Amino acid sequence: MSDLVIAHLYPYEMNIYGDTGNVIALRRRLEWRGLEARVDPVPVGADYDLSGADIVFGGGGQDRSQLEVADDLQRRRDAVHEAVAAGTVFLTICGTYQLFGRRFLTQEGREIPGIGVFAMDTIGGRRRMIGNVVVVTPWGDLVGFENHSGRTLLDPGQAPLGRVKKGYGNNETRRDEGAVTANCFGTYLHGSLLPKNPGFADELLGRALRRRHGAAADLPPLDDTLEHRAARVAARRP
Amino acid sequence: MLRLAAACALGRLAGRVSRLLGRGGSALPGLVAEKVDPRLIERLVAPVRRGVVVVTGTNGKTTTTKMLVAMLEAEGLEVVTNPTGSNLARGIAARLIEVASWRGRVDADLAVFEVDEAAVRPLAPRLRPQVLVVTNMARDQLDRFGELATTASHAAAAVRRAAVAVLNADDPLVAGMAAAAGATRFFGSAEPVRQAMPPDSSLYGAASAAAPAIPLDLCLERSDADGEGQVITLVRASGERATARLQVPGPYNGYNAAAAALAAAEFGVPLARAAAALEATRPAFGRGQVIEYRGRRVRLLLVKNPAGLNQVIRLLAALPPGAEILVAINDLDADGRDVSWLWDARVEDLAGGGHRFGTGGIRAYDIALRLKYAGLEAWAETDFGAALERFVGGIPEGETGYLVPTYTAMLRFLELLRPGTSKREAWA
Structure with missing residues (x-):
């Protein structure tokens, strides 16, 4: 019997930016505390009941894969909205994050519909935003690497994940990064994100454990010296 | 003409x-x-x-x-x-x-x-x-x-x-x-x-x-x-x-x-x-090439991307227990500035092999972290000279150690292993 179930959306289609490291980090950080996670891969076309998952993860991929994924995600639209309303923890990155907004307008003027969990639109641009990023959030400074040409514009009422201290974030001008709705998080940060940001990884795990097992599920601290060293170096790199 | x-x-x-x-x-x-x-x-x-x-x-x-x-x-x-x-x-x-x-x-x-x-x-x-x-x-x-x-x-x-x-x-x-x-x-x-x-x-x-x-x-x-x-x-x-x-x-x-x-x-x-x-055919520059250094042999295995690293991992996994391995990751333009790819490689395949790992390069802590999350312990040393000392010190005399660097990290180590040669051979 697993303590948590992690659903990995589109692991084969959206898998080229190292985002799989987030799933590795979640699973290991549970194991080091004597807890166990089951990871369910959910590829395009899979029949999968999201209501059984405690954490749902989706990463970045190539443009071509994103189109395929966009269609599949439409099928799951209601199930995702229900899970978000029920407090399921979501972490969506780059390509999947963009599809959790209302729409993606490509550079060629094509509209890829999203599922509207986040009140935001993404517009394809010519210039790629590439480099190491530092984002100030309520869960500490997050360090990652961004690589996207889409500029994401949040509605005024949509909460961002944080403010960029270094790098671009959602777009070139507004200095906000990512989006948060209930327990659903979206961000552009690769890196992988969670291994170098263990506090944020534990925040996600804590939320999922509290929801599943009640308030008693506190996470004992781990030795994160190496994690913090890696993050400090990354934060200084261009 | x-x-x-x-x-x-x-x-x-x-x-x-x-x-x-x-x-x-x-x-x-x-x-x-x-x-x-x-x-x-x-x-x-x-x-x-x-x-x-x-x-x-x-x-x-x-x-x-x-x-x-x-x-x-x-x-x-x-x-x-x-x-x-x-x-x-x-x-x-x-x-x-x-x-x-x-x-x-x-x-x-x-x-x-x-x-x-x-x-x-x-x-x-x-x-x-x-x-x-x-x-x-x-x-x-x-x-x-x-x-x-x-x-x-x-x-x-x-x-x-x-x-x-x-x-x-x-x-x-x-x-x-x-x-x-x-x-x-x-x-x-x-x-x-x-x-x-x-x-x-x-x-x-x-x-x-x-x-x-x-x-x-x-x-x-x-x-x-x-x-x-x-x-x-x-x-x-x-x-x-x-x-x-x-x-x-x-x-x-x-x-x-x-x-x-x-x-x-x-x-x-x-x-x-x-x-x-x-x-x-002798090994090409950095691709399995062996360098004699202080009575030890250092085999260079250049890595550039997850597919290449997976190939090297397959090779390393087959080494006998105790083999000394230094993985050195730089993030300059020639290496790729994004080190996320380390998380796409099958590093878990090295678990249980009984090898000894060190990490170096500008992003030594990143690769040490990747190894840690694969269940492997590794020392980390961002200074190139110090990393080489520690690595070579762990190789028994007459034996072979395995150096797995990205491109610019390899050039730095070559300068130390064979002063004066890397620039001439590798200037691109």
């Missing part, structure tokens, strides 16, 4: 000045000469008697090129080739200038060039290759090239310019380029060899269904580790077969050998003689 001769002369001069200034200089002469004569490359390769071979792909270009050149030279052919790493237009131009007469004439039977997979599209129409070899297509440095699909489409466009395409049947992206090619030759491997190759996806194994069987012109029937080398058996469609012991380890070098032997066959090299040339 005068313009070509002037371009060559100025290029050579630029090279001499650059070397005098201690800048190495395999690319600058090409840069200068191409300014003087933008059609320099076309003009210089035109008189090459049996034409040009281009080797491109994500991994294995350098080793395949070196193997192919060895096979052709063993037949007594005069071959021009580019030095390691200089695989853009300017590096090729520089090499051609270097071998050209003062009037700008290249006297050679064949030119064999390794070409960067992102530069091959504009270069192919200029080189008009007789044979174009595509080794494989994997994700490489996304911050530099953008998307894999885009890179593959560039290579496919280049394939269209070649008289004969030599393609990897086991790589679906490469095999798909056959549609663009005139004549096509396929190399690939037998089922047991394919099964021993790791899938690129790390967490849940390979997802894609088996590729449809393509009839092979040359099959890698066997590729087994043998001490510090690799024993391979190649079989032609005609049934002709040959076995060779490569001086480089790693199952993937069997593929490189197959690609080279199939390309060589286009120039009439019999398989048995290709195999003999393979046995004599």
Whole structure:
């Protein structure tokens, strides 16, 4: 019997930016505390009941894969909205994050519909935003690497994940990064994100454990010296 | 003609000045000469008697090129080739200038060039290759090239310019380029060899269904580790077969050998003689090359992307317990600024091997962290000198240690291992 179930959306289609490291980090950080996670891969076309998952993860991929994924995600639209309303923890990155907004307008003027969990639109641009990023959030400074040409514009009422201290974030001008709705998080940060940001990884795990097992599920601290060293170096790199 | 001769002369001069200034200089002469004569490359390769071979792909270009050149030279052919790493237009131009007469004439039977997979599209129409070899297509440095699909489409466009395409049947992206090619030759491997190759996806194994069987012109029937080398058996469609012991380890070098032997066959090299040339081929710069250092042997295994790292992981996993391994990751432009790819490699496959790990490079802590999350302990040392000391100190005298660096980290270590040599060999 697993303590948590992690659903990995589109692991084969959206898998080229190292985002799989987030799933590795979640699973290991549970194991080091004597807890166990089951990871369910959910590829395009899979029949999968999201209501059984405690954490749902989706990463970045190539443009071509994103189109395929966009269609599949439409099928799951209601199930995702229900899970978000029920407090399921979501972490969506780059390509999947963009599809959790209302729409993606490509550079060629094509509209890829999203599922509207986040009140935001993404517009394809010519210039790629590439480099190491530092984002100030309520869960500490997050360090990652961004690589996207889409500029994401949040509605005024949509909460961002944080403010960029270094790098671009959602777009070139507004200095906000990512989006948060209930327990659903979206961000552009690769890196992988969670291994170098263990506090944020534990925040996600804590939320999922509290929801599943009640308030008693506190996470004992781990030795994160190496994690913090890696993050400090990354934060200084261009 | 005068313009070509002037371009060559100025290029050579630029090279001499650059070397005098201690800048190495395999690319600058090409840069200068191409300014003087933008059609320099076309003009210089035109008189090459049996034409040009281009080797491109994500991994294995350098080793395949070196193997192919060895096979052709063993037949007594005069071959021009580019030095390691200089695989853009300017590096090729520089090499051609270097071998050209003062009037700008290249006297050679064949030119064999390794070409960067992102530069091959504009270069192919200029080189008009007789044979174009595509080794494989994997994700490489996304911050530099953008998307894999885009890179593959560039290579496919280049394939269209070649008289004969030599393609990897086991790589679906490469095999798909056959549609663009005139004549096509396929190399690939037998089922047991394919099964021993790791899938690129790390967490849940390979997802894609088996590729449809393509009839092979040359099959890698066997590729087994043998001490510090690799024993391979190649079989032609005609049934002709040959076995060779490569001086480089790693199952993937069997593929490189197959690609080279199939390309060589286009120039009439019999398989048995290709195999003999393979046995004599020394490892290319950083690709399995061994350096003697303070009574120890340091084997260099350059890594550039997750597919390449997976290949090296397969090799390392087979080492006996106690083997000393230093993984050094830099994040400069030539390495790729994004180190996320470390998380896409099958590092977990190293767990339980009983090897001793150290990490170095600018991003030592990142690779140490990757190892930690794979259940492996490693020391981390960002200073290159200190990392080398600690690594070498862990290798028993007379034994071999394994240094797994990204490109610029390798150059830094080479400066320490063999002062003065890396710049000359690797300036790109």
